[in-house]
Amino acid sequence: MKDFIIPDRDMGTPAVHSDTIVSLTVDGIKVSVPAGTSVMRAAAEAGISVPKLCATDHVSAFGSCRLCVVAIDGMRGTPASCTTPVAEGMVVHTQTDDIARIRKGVMELYISDHPLDCLTCAANGDCELQDMAGAVGLREVRFDPGANHFMQREAGALNPEYRPKDQSNPYFTFDPAKCIVCSRCVRACEEVQGTFALTIEGRGFDSRVSAGMESDDFLSSDCVSCGACVQVCPTATLIENKVIEIGTPEHIVKTTCAYCGVGCSFDAHMRGEEVVRMVPSRDGKANRGHSCVKGRFAWGYTSHGDRQTQPMIRENIQDPWRVVGWDEALDFAASRLRQAQSDHGRDAIGVITSSRCTNEETYLVQKLARAVFGNNNTDTCARVCHSPTGYGLKTAFGTSAGTHDFDSVDDTDLALVIGANPTDGHPVFASRLRKRLRQGAGLIVLDPREIDLLSTPHMGEGLHLPLRPGTNVAVLTALAHVIVAEKLYDEEFIRSRCDWDEFMAYAEFLADPRHGPDEVEKLSKVPADLIRRAARAYALAPRASIYYGLGVTEHSQGSTTVMAIANLAMMCGNIGVPGTGVNPLRGQNNVQGSCDMGSFPHEYPGYRHVSDAATRTIYERVWGVPLSDEPGLRIPNMFDEALAGRFRGLYCQGEDIVQSDPDTSHVTSALAAMDIVIVHDLFLNETSNYAHVFLPGSSFLEKDGTFTNAERRINMVRRAVTPRNGHEDWEITQMLANRMGAGWNYAHPREIMAEIAMTTPSFSGVSYDLLDREGSVQWPCNADAPLGTPLMHVDGFVRGKGRFIHTEYVATEERTGARFPLLLTTGRILSQYNVGAQTRRTDNVVWHPEDVLEIHPSDAENRGLRDGDWVRVASRSGETTLRARITERVAPGVVYTTFHHPATQANVVTTDNSDWATNCPEFKVTAVQVSPSNGPSEWQEEYRHHSEIARRILPEAAE
Amino acid sequence: MSDPASKLIRMAGQMADFFRSQPDRPPAEAVAAHINDSWTYRMRADLIAALQAGAKADPIVRDAVAFITLPQDVPRGA
Structure with missing residues (x-):
């Protein structure tokens, strides 16, 4: 289904909240707005568009372009409507002969310093300057050519005012020749993003937008590439490279970002089945029209050459992959899973659901374990984060x-x-x-x-x-x-x-x-x-x-x-x-949702324990099979059981456990000990190096479903593009389940959501119709809260009385000593996401091509390390090498790195310590030693070798 | 890396470290309840077997064994 939605109108200035309501008349139309609202916004509320260039409701009014002037009875002159607040009984005229003359004069001046290459301009059809020239009826520019910013050469000589395009950012271009110095970009950078990377340098005719110092371009500046400046730019001065490349989009699909747990709403601007740009939705309730470099720009991985679109199988993980049809792959997977169960018992297989997949997909994967495998061996990567x-x-x-x-x-x-x-x-x-x-x-x-x-x-x-x-x-x-x-x-x-x-x-x-x-x-x-x-x-x-x-x-x-x-x-x-x-703050897009959907081995959807007979009865009735009342294996337990020979088969959807879980060599030896590992993913990820079946997945642009963000907000994900692999992920799980005798026949994710709502009290009011109508809702959404619950525990805690629990500090077993005197802690960086499977396959690598180790100058000096040196990081679990960055951001005794790159594999070093209650791994504390190194560790060499062998794909036989 | 049984004992010991400071119920019962809620019956059986075989553990963990449940068809002890 495609949604044809007209983007909501720019009201000119931001909304104001006030209990006092003011009434005024604009062009004879009565309108009431909160006190403090601008005349421009009041006019917009009345359905009247006042011409404007520097004003946009993304940022506060600035009053520089003078295009929005109006006449107000009893007021002298022609005030700017964007900076004039409304007053009770005010009478505003937005169109008079005087105003028309002023606006035309303003536009004439603007256009006198602007190239008239509209037909070949990337903003053609999407240019506010063009629109305003039309709106004020500008028909001629009377000024002779003179000093200007847009002509490269004048009378054969180089124009000293001309500045070439800045193409340093991989996603957008800055063309100063098209700039009208409205300052929208500078204000968006300050007010919306809060980075203050942009500024206006110079004064008067010399005013120019600048990314920091004169020597800076957009890439070297403080710019974080959030896209706010591009979004508010009224001309082609700041514009997405994809728009330059492709042209204007022709329809919009509303969807939700597939990166972090903020869960930003996006308008996918499409041309046919091609994404032209992703623009943060102004009505998005999590992001309110803002975005970051990942959601805004880093979606190119969905069409990256590494994307696998065909199922593959192999007997052993040392063999090359063999491309096969879906039937063969699914039969192979199903029969091996059943074989593992008949050889080693019902509990010998399990699933790992994904915090990156939709609620509906996750629900089906856990249902596969509970209803089809007949055990509760389901877990999610939320195990290792929240x-x-x-x-x-x-x-x-x-x-x-x-x-x-x-x-x-x-x-x-x-x-x-x-x-x-x-x-x-x-x-x-x-x-x-x-x-x-x-x-x-x-x-x-x-x-x-x-x-x-x-x-x-x-x-x-x-x-x-x-x-x-x-x-x-x-x-x-x-x-x-x-x-x-x-x-x-x-x-x-x-x-x-x-x-x-x-x-x-x-x-x-x-x-x-x-x-x-x-x-x-x-x-x-x-x-x-x-x-x-x-x-x-x-x-x-x-x-x-x-x-x-x-x-x-x-x-x-x-x-x-x-x-x-x-x-x-x-x-x-x-x-x-x-x-x-x-x-x-949830890590991945659907961490909240994957937990809500019953991914944990001891809980059904809605956090109800598997031993709870009433809940079990509901699912036994709806699913039509008897269910186990015994908790299943958590991810770390799965690895332990695999090494003990009791856990033999795994279906892993959309997670790269080899890279993201701690103590990598423990994980890889566990996987290598299994009879059947099925990886369902977009790419041949690190885990697939240990898999026997590869099922190609669909990206978030290619499927319908819902994600639930950190604020419990259920957001719609809508299909904008046909799945490159031929099937949405929920269909693939259903095909696998049916190969194992499930007899499922869901025709659309909305039917899966209907089953979730029917069986889960906190979701009972949720439906696709409601989500389409409301945009999003926050659970609990039921008869008590038909439109969801933005704030919880308002009148009382869900459990009754809030409970104070004693919090005795217990030192972790991971302690520093003579051999491992430093503490390693891990984190992430803006431009990369989690294991980097997506972001490493985009131009985001210009900001973070490799993981580095942050170390305090005194610790570096003690070890004879200089900035940029290769260093070896060793712990009780293993060792790896990476480059050092010397910085005082970390305290003496503490070192820090990210885990975005498989070549580094920071998790080779992390240990199997875990949270006492949930087995969430202790990623944040590892005792390590750091020493100079001159190359990759032995483990890195071995892993690279296996990785090369395990990723071979046999050429398809010629017919 | 540690062998599977000592890993289970270590995990149970971490629970004991938490529940020993909780005032509302005897820590051994709380540890057992948490284990019953979140471990598979095999892990529970392995823990019981290891402790019965004389493995060292926090006294709370030892006392918890009495409250750890197993499915009817699983024998208690190795």
């Missing part, structure tokens, strides 16, 4: 999800950011947070590394608590200690919403000096005074919010940390009101 969030928040509040929506950030007075790096991992949320920080909200960052959020321009002083990796619980408990000791808690909230006696017990627990800032300083290396200041700031802010990431969960005490966070929020009454809350 499983402690699910467990921790369910225990404290009663729901395995974040409490607030992203809009809530606009109301926060202070954000406490823990173990997250939003400007890289969740860039669009970071931009929204930065906007609030510039408005004066406070910031506390708990992170071993000095993250970019701390250097947000024009914010006040942020507090950075650079704790030693692995001491989250100690520091958070110390914050609670200070809040209780200084009686900064919200007694009324605790008495009404929690159990007072339970709180008193926790207060008594906290009172022990071992939880005090002075003791905690010794193990966390965070100065006690800083802990006290942070505790006071969080407790005293009227509305304080907590945002956290994998730096919280990926620890041996991940679940305890989540509970400590919940305690802090509850004791300060920061729940149930906008601007507060406990908000996990």
Whole structure:
């Protein structure tokens, strides 16, 4: 299905929120708007378009172009409608003879310094300058050719004012010749993105848009390639290279980004079956019209040459792949799975669902395990990122999800950011947070590394608590200690919403000096005074919010940390009101959804335990088979069982466990011990090196479904392009299931969603019709909340009373010593995503061609390392080599790297330690030694060799 | 890397480390409940077998064994 949607209209200036409503008349039409609204926007509300060039509702009004002037009864002159606020009883005229003359004069001046190559211009048909010339009736330009910015040569000589195109950015081009210096791009960079990379240099006729210093181009500047400037540019000055290459799009498909957990809504601008550009939806409730470099530009992987579109099989993982038809591949897969079960028992096989696939696909994969395999061996990669969030928040509040929506950030007075790096991992949320920080909200960052959020321009002083990796619980408990000791808690909230006696017990627990800032300083290396200041700031802010990431969960005490966070929020009454809350920043696009859909081995959809007879009965009735009441294997347990010879077959959809899971050699030896590994993916990923069946997958552009983002928002994913592999992923799972006797006959993902709604109370109101109508809804969505639930726990916690859980710090077993004196922690970078399977296959590699190791200058000097040197990183698990970057962003004793590139394989080094409650791996703490190196490690050489052999594909036999 | 049984004991020990500081219920019962909720019966049986065979473990883990359940057809102990 294709959606033909006219993009919503630009109202000229941003919406204003006010309780006071003002009425005025525009061109004889009465209109009422909130006080503070501009005359321009009021006119737009009345359906009247005032000509404009510098104004757009993405950024605040600027009043520079003078095209939007109007006449207002009783006011002198012709005020700019974009900067003039409405007043009660105002009478506005947008079209008079005087105004027409002024506008025509303004346009004439603009056009006198603009090339008239409209027919061959990339913005032809999508140019506001062109539109405005038409709107004001400009018919001639009376000025003689003179000094200008657009002619390369004048009278044979080079034009000193001319500047060539800047094509340094791989995704868009900056052509100064077309620039009208409206400053929209500069303002978008500041107000929307918050990077402040662009500026106007010079004055008057010399004014030019500049990406930083004169020596800078867009690539070398601070620009993060978010696309906000391109989006607001009214001309062809900043324009997508794809539009230059292809031309104007002819229809739009509304969909959802397939990268991080922010879940931005996008308008896919299409020409036929070709994507021309992805533009963030202005009505997108998560992103409000903003985007980052990944969602906006990095979708080229969907048509990359590495994309596999045909099924393949092989007897052994040493053999080359043999391309076969779907029937042969599925028969091979199904019979091997059944064989493994008949040889080794019903529990010998399992599935891994994907946090990158849709809810509907995930639901089918877990159903395959439960209803067709007859066991509960289903897990998701959320295991290795946010499983402690699910467990921790369910225990404290009663729901395995974040409490607030992203809009809530606009109301926060202070954000406490823990173990997250939003400007890289969740860039669009970071931009929204930065906007609030510039408005004066406070910031506390708990992170071993000095993250970019701390250097947000024009914010006040942020507090950075650079704790030693692995001491989250100690520091958070110390914050609670200070809040209780200084009686900064919200007694009324605790008495009404929690159990007072339970709180008193926790207060008594906290009172022990071992939880005090002075003791905690010794193990966390965070100065006690800083802990006290942070505790006071969080407790005293009227509305304080907590945002956290994998730096919280990926620890041996991940679940305890989540509970400590919940305690802090509850004791300060920061729940149930906008601007507060406990908000996990989910890693992948559908982490929330994959958990909701019953991917975990112990829980059916909606987080109901497999031993719960009532729930089991529902599914036994709907699925028509008896179901197991025994919890299945988690991902790390699958590997252990595989090495023990009891787990023999795996269907892995859309995940690259070899690269993303810890202790790589443990993972690869487990996979190598299995009889049948089925990889269902876009590419021959690292895991496929150990697979016997490869089922080609479909990209997010090629299928219908839904993703659920970090705010529980269920967003539509819509098919814009025919699947290159011939089938949407849910169809492939259905074909495999039916080969094993399932008898499924879903014709469309909407039918799968209907089954989810029928069986899951928190989804009972969800349907594709509702989603098409509303754009998106946040679960719970049911009879009590027919349009979903933006804020949870408003009048009471889902579990009844909020629960205070004691949070004793237990040091991780991963300790530094003489052999491994440094602590390695891992993270990600803006331009790359997760294992990089997608982003490495786009031009994003210009920003991050390889993983590097960040190391403090003193640690580097002790080891004789210089910036850019090859270094060997070794842990108890393994070793790898990469280049060093010397920086003070990491504290002495701590080193940091990313895991985007398989050649580096940072996870060769990480260990099998895991969270006590959920087995979420302890990616964030590994004791390592770093030493000079002159080349790849032995493991890297071996792996490269196997990887080359395992990726061979036999040429198809000529007929 | 550690052998499978000691890995299970280590995981159970981590749970003991958490539940020993919780005031609301005896830690051994809480550890057992968490294991019953989230481990497969084979992992549970392996843990019981290892402890019965004399493997070293946190006393809470030892006490938890009494509360760890197994399906009826799975023998208790190796």
